[in-house]
Amino acid sequence: MVMQVIDKLFERMSRRTAQKMSRRNFVATLGAALAGASMLPVLPVARKAQAAEDPGVEWAKRVGAQTTDPKACNYWRYCSSDGYLCSCCGGGPATCPPGSTPSPTSWVGSCLNPDDGKMYLIAYRDCCGKDSCAQCNCLGTAGEMPTYRPQLNNDIIWCFGGSSMVYHCSSAAIVGQV
Amino acid sequence: MTRSMASALLAIFFSGAAISASESLPSADAGTAHESVDPASVPDVLVRRNGTVLPRVSGAAEDYARHCQGCHGHLGDSVVEVPRLKGRVGLFTHSAEGRAYIVQVPNVLQAHLSDARLAALLNWMLREYSGAELPGAFMPYTEAEVALARTHRLGSVIDRRREVIDGLVRLGVVTSPELFTFATDPARY
Amino acid sequence: MERAFLSVAVAALLGTFAAASTAFADETKALPDDAKLMGEQHSIAILSKPHPKRVYVLEPVFPHIVASKVWIIEGDKQELVGTLSGGYLSNFALAPDNSQLYLFDTYWSKGTRGTRSDFITFFDGQTLDIKADVDLPKGRFLVVPKKQNADITPDGRYLLSYNLAPSTSVSVVDTTERKYKGDLEIPGCGLIFPTAGNRLSTVCSDGTLLTVKWDAALKTTTHRDGPFFDAENDPVFEHAAFDKKKGRVHWVTYDGNIISADLSKDKPVIGKPWSLLSAEDKAEGWRPGGWQLITMHQPTNRIFVLMHKGPKWTHKQPGDEVWVFDGNTGKRLDRIHLKEHATSLAISQDAEPYLFTQTEKPSLVTYNVADGKEVGEMAFGISPFLLFTAGD
Numbered sequence: 066m067v068m069q070v071i072d073k074l075f076e077r078m079s080r081r082t083a084q085k086m087s088r089r090n091f092v093a094t095l096g097a098a099l100a101g102a103s104m105l106p107v108l109p110v111a112r113k114a115q116a117a118e119d120p121g122v123e124w125a126k127r128v129g130a131q132t133t134d135p136k137a138c139n140y141w142r143y144c145s146s147d148g149y150l151c152s153c154c155g156g157g158p159a160t161c162p163p164g165s166t167p168s169p170t171s172w173v174g175s176c177l178n179p180d181d182g183k184m185y186l187i188a189y190r191d192c193c194g195k196d197s198c199a200q201c202n203c204l205g206t207a208g209e210m211p212t213y214r215p216q217l218n219n220d221i222i223w224c225f226g227g228s229s230m231v232y233h234c235s236s237a238a239i240v241g242q243v
Numbered sequence: 244m245t246r247s248m249a250s251a252l253l254a255i256f257f258s259g260a261a262i263s264a265s266e267s268l269p270s271a272d273a274g275t276a277h278e279s280v281d282p283a284s285v286p287d288v289l290v291r292r293n294g295t296v297l298p299r300v301s302g303a304a305e306d307y308a309r310h311c312q313g314c315h316g317h318l319g320d321s322v323v324e325v326p327r328l329k330g331r332v333g334l335f336t337h338s339a340e341g342r343a344y345i346v347q348v349p350n351v352l353q354a355h356l357s358d359a360r361l362a363a364l365l366n367w368m369l370r371e372y373s374g375a376e377l378p379g380a381f382m383p384y385t386e387a388e389v390a391l392a393r394t395h396r397l398g399s400v401i402d403r404r405r406e407v408i409d410g411l412v413r414l415g416v417v418t419s420p421e422l423f424t425f426a427t428d429p430a431r432y
Numbered sequence: 433m434e435r436a437f438l439s440v441a442v443a444a445l446l447g448t449f450a451a452a453s454t455a456f457a458d459e460t461k462a463l464p465d466d467a468k469l470m471g472e473q474h475s476i477a478i479l480s481k482p483h484p485k486r487v488y489v490l491e492p493v494f495p496h497i498v499a500s501k502v503w504i505i506e507g508d509k510q511e512l513v514g515t516l517s518g519g520y521l522s523n524f525a526l527a528p529d530n531s532q533l534y535l536f537d538t539y540w541s542k543g544t545r546g547t548r549s550d551f552i553t554f555f556d557g558q559t560l561d562i563k564a565d566v567d568l569p570k571g572r573f574l575v576v577p578k579k580q581n582a583d584i585t586p587d588g589r590y591l592l593s594y595n596l597a598p599s600t601s602v603s604v605v606d607t608t609e610r611k612y613k614g615d616l617e618i619p620g621c622g623l624i625f626p627t628a629g630n631r632l633s634t635v636c637s638d639g640t641l642l643t644v645k646w647d648a649a650l651k652t653t654t655h656r657d658g659p660f661f662d663a664e665n666d667p668v669f670e671h672a673a674f675d676k677k678k679g680r681v682h683w684v685t686y687d688g689n690i691i692s693a694d695l696s697k698d699k700p701v702i703g704k705p706w707s708l709l710s711a712e713d714k715a716e717g718w719r720p721g722g723w724q725l726i727t728m729h730q731p732t733n734r735i736f737v738l739m740h741k742g743p744k745w746t747h748k749q750p751g752d753e754v755w756v757f758d759g760n761t762g763k764r765l766d767r768i769h770l771k772e773h774a775t776s777l778a779i780s781q782d783a784e785p786y787l788f789t790q791t792e793k794p795s796l797v798t799y800n801v802a803d804g805k806e807v808g809e810m811a812f813g814i815s816p817f818l819l820f821t822a823g824d
Contacts, residue, residue: 120744120745123743123744123745124745127743132286132287132288133288134288135288135289141287142287157289158289159289168322169316169321169322170313170314170316170321170322170325170598171313172313173308173309173312173313175309178285178286178287180286181284181285181286185297186300186305186308186309188312188313194544194545195544195545196496196497196498196543196544197494197495197496197497199494199495199496202494204748206745206746206747206748207745208745209745209747209748210663210667211622211623211635211667211668211669211670212573212575212578212581212596212622212623212670213621213622213623213634213635213636213637213663213670214637214663214667215314215596215598215622215637216309216310216311216313216314216350218575220575220576220578221573221574221575221596222521222574222575223313224574225321225322225324225325225598226321226322226323226324228545229540229544229545229546229548230520230538230548230574231497231498231520231540231544231545232497239287239290239295239297240297240300240308240312240317241280241297241298241299241300241305241308242280242285242297242298242299242300243299243300243301243305314598324597324598324599325598348619349600349619349620349621349637350620350637352620352638353620353636353637353638355638355663355664396619396656397619398617398619398652398654399617399619400599400617400619401599401617
């Protein structure tokens with residue numbers, strides 16, 4: 066019973082966030098928001114000089130990255146995430162939805178946390194073993210490289226060692242603070 | 244109910260049923276003391292709620308995390324398709340060919356790291372994941388050794404790996420090549 | 433029995449309506465006497481001969497990722513004339529004479545689980561009948577489809593399928609024997625540019641170019657060039673303008689530099705990079721982007737690139753315009769304003785080329801290259817992604 070209520074609520078929320086958020090629409094919307102609003106938090110100055118050049122910094126500014134809602138495309142960890150957010154599929158950024166399994170492999174990128182101005186390494190690891198979740202499609206491409214540099218590419222199915230190589234959703238676990 | 248409250252609630256409900264992808268890099272496992280970060284200092288809804296302790300990574304450890312960890316895992320052991328470093332990679336340093344080989348595997352040779360940083364990374368990796376297998380008089384890699392090894396590319400990684408491992412068997416470093424098995428193909432070492 | 437009968441009917445129909453792309457017909461004419469009471473019977477359509485303005489659209493169907501498909505479209509008429517159904521993240525290739533179509537495919541025995549099998553399916557280019565399934569025992573690279581992960585040699589002899597498992601190699605399948613021949617190791621490299629019956633070039637993670645030649649026993653000799661681009665700061669996109677028959681390629685980088693190369697010999701000749709962008713274009717923020725973002729009109733060496741305005745790291749953002757360049761001189765010839773922004777493009781290789789663009793709506797919008805005017809728009813599918821035309 067409780068689960069049913071939760072399911073309903075969950076479904077409604079997912080649908081809202083899942084509206085085809087192609088990067089383009091997303092960027093356009095945010096651009097408009099940025100132009101019109103001064104209430105967006107100002108990013109703290111990046112900690113290191115190196116961090117200032119990091120691709121994740123530009124992304125965080127452009128989309129107005131936030132640290133509270135993992136179901137939204139502009140959640141700070143998703144600066145290089147590509148695909149359906151596990152957060153909208155019954156899991157979370159470091160949690161696979163029920164019945165799917167995380168791959169021990171991933172690619173590793175870095176994103177700026179907008180609230181402390183620090184860079185964190187993020188493992189973009191897929192949850193695997195069932196058909197694609199098809200909720201909350203998000204595309205971040207900060208620092209993303211072609212597949213001939215596999216450790217920096219987000220189109221690869223990072224399901225090696227999963228229960229099968231079938232992609233279910235994209236997660237974004239923090240590896241560490243740099 | 245605000246949206247973030249709702250998602251927090253949902254996350255709690257779902258966490259029971261879902262499988263966790265490991266988020267933190269438990270410093271104890273890795274055998275060396277990474278500096279750890281107080282969860283309360285990390286402005287992230289989940290890190291704070293779960294009290295996840297994150298390591299602070301820098302230097303060679305950061306280079307490993309960015310360039311190698313995705314495939315080899317933070318413990319130096321990930322999936323059958325990627326050879327295990329943990330408890331094994333140090334054995335390669337018992338022969339000259341082996342020392343060159345671990346610089347020459349494509350993801351090392353072609354890494355976007357200078358010779359000096361790569362030398363530091365390899366030394367860190369060897370001690371971190373395979374300290375026990377290093378020879379007593381292990382000589383750390385130098386920038387010059389890495390630079391020299393990088394001038395030679397492997398035509399076939401599989402063939403070269405076999406030659407190197409057969410050499411280690413002949414030297415008596417290991418008794419059987421089976422120790423080096425990887426990939427789904429059991430015949431492959 | 434019924435099947436045999438139908439083929440007779442179809443064969444008869446073909447004779448009558450040879451030019452029709454979809455052969456519907458009054459089948460009673462062909463019926464023998466004893467079948468007169470059968471009423472309306474089904475025939476099976478057969479595609480007309482391939483032509484330059486036919487477009488094959490590969491769709492990975494992202495929301496149901498284990499069921500790829502190929503849409504076959506008459507690009508001059510905005511008409512769907514057939515489909516192929518595939519499995520997980522299929523790749524597609526066309527025989528040089530378009531007589532056969534190939535799907536590089538992956539299935540599990542229980543849909544999303546069970547035993548994995550990888551193989552190439554050979555389809556007849558007109559009946560779309562399946563002619564063979566050839567196993568790929570080493571598997572294949574599973575990734576959102578990109579053209580240069582699966583291709584065919586310019587003579588049509590070998591199908592090449594890239595592997596990143598994550599060791600990197602190329603599986604070789606002989607189209608005449610319909611057999612897997614083995615794998616070529618390409619350590620640390622990706623993308624396949626086949627330029628002869630026994631030769632391919634591949635781009636490596638340090639920006640070098642590896643050219644691999646193989647013999648009948650798949651023994652290889654290699655040649656390495658480069659680095660020919662800065663793989664750390666300005667990488668080349670995976671899609672390139674490529675003419676495998678002439679061995680000519682134009683790579684484009686994230687920052688809008690073109691690197692042209694002649695791959696027609698065992699030792700490639702790589703040109704000096706030149707920029708798509710004038711100082712003014714740069715000031716306005718233009719850059720290339722999208723998925724299959726570049727192509728070329730092979731007979732005239734004209735390059736077509738999807739362009740948008742955006743900062744670095746917007747390399748997958750769809751294009752608002754297609755810029756046209758002379759591949760010999762680097763001169764910009766035209767800017768085609770797209771009515772709908774596009775992620776992928778392809779061009780017909782005939783004398784009066786059409787430009788096909790895949791929009792995010794999704795739809796296929798076709799333009800006449802001569803005047804930049806829209807020829808038509810056609811909506812189909814959920815997430816069509818890659819475009820292939822005859823002869824490209």
